[in-house]
Amino acid sequence: STRSFNFGAYHPLETIYSWMDTLVAQYPHLVTKEEIGRSYENRPMYVLKFSTGGNKRPAIWIDLGIHSREWVSQATGVWTANKIASDYNTDASLTSLLNTMDIYMLILTNPDGYAYTHSNDRMWRKTRSKNPGSVCRGVDPNRNWDAGFAGPGASKNPCSDSYHGPSAHSEIEIQNVVNLIKSHGNFKSFISVHAYSQLLMYPYGYNCRDVPHQQELDTIGRTAVEKLAVLYGTRYKVGSICKIIYQASGGSIDWSYNLGIKYSFAFELRDTGRFGFLLPANQIIPTATETWQALKYIMVYVRDHPY
């Protein structure tokens, strides 16, 4: 049962995949698990779909853990998926949202990397694909999207943690997501969740120009982080990737925005000071709980502003 699952702990990939089955079993009329493809090392990639019916309704995409060592993001995904399922029919705004839109959630976007962080190298960030001609493995999956690919803020060195890969969408994990988003064709929001440094960002990363919807995205972001801060006072910065972190090409939300998904955002979840990628497990639920306030605000906004 999902009731006996410890959401305040970090879990290996197999446990999370197994937990997904219990979630589906517990909420069969709301949650389905769909395999969207396989990873480089042939692990299944499962997306949880929250839907109350219909086919290809307007949808919201949430992916987590594209950088495998950012463990609090995957853990937040598990908590959030359970929250969505358990709050349907009790939380009015979420219920109303799910009555008109679907939510797709990819909790383990980089399954090979995640497994590798549990078995071999806790600090691993990239995929695990082999790079011909190099002893170094892996591509930074958030430099691999077809959005200013191989431009500033990505490395051409396969040994770098920000290696962009040989070509856009060379990583099967990225291609799987691209295929789903494109074949569906009705996503209205695309949200990527990372950790850490407490930021809520919107496009662009591959250049520093304002996107056409900059003002609206900025206003949404600022309101979302106000909601987030109510619980624990966690302070976030809001802005475009380029302006509040650094120029970085080949990022997921730049790709989604250019595809026409206006409400594209990326979170960098909390650190609380001195833990970085090693946020203690007792911080998972507070992190997820506060993040939920911002996520819900964005999702409801998307529902109320069709385009």
Add this chain to the structure above:
Amino acid sequence: ERVFTGDQVIRINVQSEEDLQLLRVMETQEEWELDFWLHPVTTELPVDIRVPRSSLSSVKEYLHAHAIAFTVVMENLQEVLDEEKAEMEMNQMQER
């Protein structure tokens, strides 16, 4: 399994554009094998670096030489990882 015994994570609260430039030079020092958890991009955000044990003295000398203040966030990364792993194992046993 890769171990990080003696690796430290240091934090630099960047004071100036000059500091940023000096920290960016560190990013190009491949022989130090630094792992930038937070990169030097702005004076508004800290810079966190995992420094392998083998590079600690060189890195600290460099920072001291340029009067860049830093704090040690994690004295020994492996100890933190061991604690994390032990906690995970305990949780798994409880769930069983």
